[in-house]
Amino acid sequence: MAAASPYRLRIEGMDCASCALKIETAVQRLPGVSDINVNYANGTLALRVDEDRTAPRTIAEKVRALGYTPVDAGAEPEPALPTKRVREPWWQGAKGRLVLMTAALFALAFLLAQVLPQWEQWLYSGAALISVIPFARRAVAGAMSGSPFTIETLMSVAALGAVAIGEAEEAAVVIVLFAVGELLETVAAGRARAGIEALIDLVPRVALRERSGAIEKVAAEELAVGDVVVVRPGDRVPSDGTVIDGASEVDEAPVTGESVPVLKEAGAKVFAGSINANGELRVEISHVAADNTIARIIHMVEEAQESKAPTARMIDRFSRWYTPAAMAVAALIIVVPPLAFGGDWMTWIYRGLATLLIACPCALVISTPAAIASGLAAGARQGLLIKGGAALETLGKVATVAFDKTGTLTRGRPQVTDIVPVGGSEESVLAVAAAVERNTSHPLGVAIVEAAEARGLDLPATFGGGIATPGKAVTARLKEGFASVGSPRHAAEQATLEAGTAETITALESQGKTVVVLMKGKSVEGLIALRDEPREDAAEGVRRLTDRGVRALMLTGDNRRTAEAIAAHLGLEARAELLPDAKLAEIGRLKAAGPIAMVGDGINDAPALAAASVGVAMGAGTDVALETADAALLKNRVTGIADLIALSQATLGNIWQNIAIALGLKAVFLVTTLFGVTTLWMAILADTGATVLVTANALRLIAYKPSK
Template structure:
């Protein structure tokens, strides 16, 4: 017995949402098929298939019968876009050949009619009849597959109806223009995929692998975890890895959208697709090609484009009864005026056929997915990864943004902010404390050592390793005797602290800082304050939100004093001392008041990210940032939250613009048709024109800039 499994199929020629809907309807009628997801933007069909009931070959044959070309099946989660796609000129594609074929038939009929005018009607009738066959065939198979009300059905009825009332020339023109419209949709769909294709181009094809002291040129796909590669200046990094030798600026803009090159030294992580700027680097590969950052981004964007946004689902539902309703209205236009008002049958049949062509739902059905696809691609280009249309729409409705503190609003590690010298100079206090902490792994000690290194201080020599008293102090023997770095409580246990020094310590702690005291023997010689500093763009990021009327709240497990100090700098609310369950309860309360986004580092904040209306993970391309939450900020910037919301609002506005264009143009042309102003070929141009306008409007999002 075969267990149902995932099945994916790339489909050529599926270039509009109506095409995708037709394939989805056909798949629903096959036994053993479930979880159907069709994306015209990605050109993919994904479903769960029970091969005991329906074989993959049957699925492919059904797709082919509908007029599309199944290219490759896959059952692995490998990013589809990484598989090569052969590019062909438009005239070699099926839709291009239909344009050339129907155009040639029309031109031939026109030329022959000049020499044989008596045969004009029959020549155009023959051209129209032959030209409509591919579309009629697709309409028939669509009806047999459970989709009787397709665009091809409307066009076929209109063309055959025009032939029946003697409008053979217009029928031939309509068929040709319909073919042109389908070709334009294919071109537009190609542009909609450009965001993914631009990412594909970032992946280098070759790498220079080092083995046994020799360097060999290999395909990037051959690299394995642990391989050593050499990346020359100007080369793209072939896969994710870690620098083991060399120092160079690396341009990560293709991956994170960060415009300023980042210095990479031994121990630094690098990402596939980044560009090495000015010096040779040796890297140890940490991910194979199919699992590197670019591959995962492509996979995420493709899956996001395959998922349907709420508005898209609404439009799909609407279109299921829209087309039969349009056919009913066209029928009423044909029969009501002659029967009730004594109108001319030929006139109203002609107008009814024009109504059929105007009613084609292409522009309406494409209005939402085209905008969503462009919005997702625009975000990916700027380091804003959004996992689907639903998340993209929800972001624009956010009323409250809840931020984790550590690692989100702050850098996630303490830094020295103040050095207070009670005896000697600040540099002496800092150098002595760093000497005591020289061998420590504690974050506070590491921060003190880094601060001393930044000032290029010469550290006193310590004899032997430091002795740690957990939670209290570290003590080391220096040339001048024993010195300790410990908490104020530890210092108070060892000696008396003057009121002035105690006041200084309290003032620093009231600013949300952690204070350690330097003791030389039993004498207090200085104090050092440390704090997890704000990210450079945290203030601007929060301000952008509040300027747009969005409430910003910090949720932290840290103490009230520290939380208030950080929140005060940012001009936002703070809720402190929150255990994980309390943080979840707070998210629930915020959601009750409106759509709430949670922004965190994607690790310890995972429950809160999942509980929020939409979760946003910080992280420069890390696995966690890509796999948790509904969106990820590859630039690791707080301003990215406002950029996400702005992109969402622009996308939703674009969707409603598209719907207005689609329905508005149809309404205008419908009225003009009833007054006899519109011809059949003008009607099909109106539908094609609306589709082109909607697509062009959606593509504007690719150039979206957040302000």
């Protein structure tokens, strides 16, 4: 048996969650098909198929039978670079042509009825019966594929019923309005997709590659890791990389939303799509085109749109029984009044058919995913990446935000401020500590090594790599024995600290500094104090959270005095001296009282990020920031947490507005129908109008900008 291979299909005309559900239901009944992923927001179907059991063309034919247009079929799951689809005028698309056809048939029937009034009923009946054929075929195909209660079924039954009771003119109008409503859905979905596809324009398609002193123009997707490119003033950076020569201000607003240009010099990272302002840069490429920041943002948002939010899943479950229930109610409206109260059959059949049209679930089904898609797109444009509707919903409900300290509330680049030798000189203490920390990635260790390099110190040799005990110490073997650099608490566990040494540690910590102790064996050799300054926007970010009624606190492994000094300056609570397991336990305790967001750098805090209700990673487009947590802040600012929560709350509000619009209009028109006020064309107009209102309301979120 052949192994299942990946298959991807782009589908035109799939513009709402109910469309996606219908396609998924049909395709999953085919033999040999698995891992089905239908993304209506992106208009794609991805799956794995055993071609010995089901040919790929069978999948395309099944999709076409449901009334959608499959294009760009292939075995490749993703292109090298995101591609922007060509948008044709609305009248050239399948739904546009259907609108023109149904409108032309109605207009022809109307004109001929003026000339031949005695044939009016037959003319409108003919127009209605011909116009309903495409929708009836889709209803039958849906029923045969496992979706018997679709909107096409409701509309076809209502239209044919209207013809049968002599209301052919209204039947024709209903079909035209239904076709127009479907076209409006397509237009609205196209606008929502354009909000993400606009990011594709940020990446230049060509780059100036430098090889052997010569500069050549190449396609951006041909760049490989390690290539050197020249970025002239006014050019966009073709892919992520590191500046190796030159200095210039770079506008990162298109990528991170940061409005102020950032100075880039040798060693600085630059991101694909950012704009070089005033100086020439030579950049070494670190990511290929398919893996640069822009490509990953687009793929992240597309994947996020595929994952359903809790409210969307609830609406989906509701709609599964809502449509058959609506048909049952319509049947009761038709049957009960004539049989029980002697009502006129034609009157109540008419009102039952109107009820069918009012019950169309389009507006309700699209209410949540449309808002979620717009919220995700708005976040991406503001440098706020959110991995899915569930995370977007949860952010708006968090009661507590827990921050890591180093690299999150602070700049993450501590500097050595004091060296206090106990058994030697400052230089020897710093040199030995740097040797122990030589291969570490911890910010404190990096700062110690940098301080030693700045003084030009020769570091003693170590044998083997350093061994890290998280939250305690790093130990390495030197020629004269083992040496460790660790916390004062760890040092106190290994040896008795002299009173003077303990007093010095207390004094340094009271100044908001972090102290590490250098030990050789069981002997204290010296103290090194470091300080990591808070980010410029940290206090504002905390204030904006507390103004929203969200509790903010710091969880850190640092000593209590340092943590409390920084926390007091920023205006939040502190939980200090937490080892990784204690930090996890604290997250669990806080989570029991309500949803909690954990904010960290995405590396050392990965367990805590995963344990929280929603994890948020700081980081300007780094791999870890984009991949570890549920959300990432490309601006690398603490205020971004409040922006995330504000966006989530705006999205939740939009969702409930949409649900109220959808159900409210249906309730009003149901009452007017039962009293004989609503006509068939008014009923379908109510459904189409609700869909348009819901979609337009959701699209407002794309332009959303958090208030300061």
